[in-house]
Amino acid sequence: MKPLLLVPAPNAELLKIALDNGADGGYAPVKGLTNVRFRADYFGREQLAEIFRYAKDRGKPLYPVINGRPTGNKLAEYNSLIEFCLEQKTPGIVLGDWGLIRDWGQKFAQAGCQLVVSGMAGAINHEAVAFLVELGAKRVILPRLQSLKEIEYIMQKAPEVEYEVFMNGNLCPLYEGRGCFLKSIIPGYERGVCFVYPEEFKPAEVEGKTVWKIPGLPQLDEKPDKPRPLCSLPFSFSQAGGAEEIRPLWEPVWQSNLKLLPTFVRLGIKALKVIPFAPSPEIYQAQTALWRKLIDEVCSDEKRQISRREIADNSRGRHVDYELLLRMERG
Secondary structure (H helix, E strand, O other), rough: OOOOOEOOOOHHHHHHHHHHHHOOOOEEEEEOOOOOOOOOOEHHHHHHHHHHHHHHHHOOEEEEEEOOOOOHHHHHHHHHHHHHHHHHOOEEEEEHHHHHHHHHHHHHHOOOOOOEHHHHOOOHHHHHHHHHHHHEEEEOOOOOOOOOOHHHHHHHHHHOOEEEOOEEEOOOOOOOOOOHHHHHHHHOOOOOOOOEEEHHEEEEEEEOEEEEEEEOOOOOOOOOOOEHHHOOOEEEEEEEEHOEEEEEOOOOEEEOOOOHHHHHHHHHHOOOEEOOOOOHHHHHHHHHHHHHHHHHHHHHHHOOOOHHHHHOOOOOOEEEEHHHHHHHOOO
């Protein structure tokens, strides 16, 4: 069975490029607090309606991603957006909150819409997967922080659902499904949103020089030039003797599972999520076409293996051997 190549994109231009260059389908992350990694150019309702039509005309599934963390007074916003997506006859919706999954699972089945469980739901064992199936899940995206043995074991114990895995992307220092709460230390911000934006930083004079600050955060000597995860900013930390060290809380590592592609095909993984390593038209076109070629070659030749050069070309020079990383972490 050939796995689906599914590509997420932050805007319609890039998603169209992916669909036109070999992706079997795509993910449209929704604008607002309904997505954990909020970006200003994610899809609003008008953009969703447009990209739904574009994908449908090409016979390809398009999944809106609604994987945020609705606090008590935010459920109405989430429910309204889900209802809108169902009205658009989307073939599936990605949810990450267990409460929403419980409320909508059977309704999705009645509407002919596939419930896809986000990796942010944190289904890390077969009992969790079995429970999600009871709630109506048709496909489960396994969190990135799973070893190959763990993936195989879950699939053997809970074979009644489709599985999807991440093929690449930045690793988060927090276990997926638990959300990032770092930004909640900043007054006025919601929990579970990890990006900060250049316009959020305001200049201030400190000891005769200009620094950049957000209330509640350490100051920065330079204003960030692009949106960045909060954990990757170079914060200042006082040390013994009064000296200071400038370093990020976490420097995201680029995970690559490309070498496991033949294994995932053998296991019968239903879908592979591929994230091009830069949000530019050229990168999206080249990366989607390359992954399309590699998947087709591996599926047509059972002896086809992935070379070290191919891994390096798909990792921005920051590839980490993910299986080795997990073995070191878990002893």
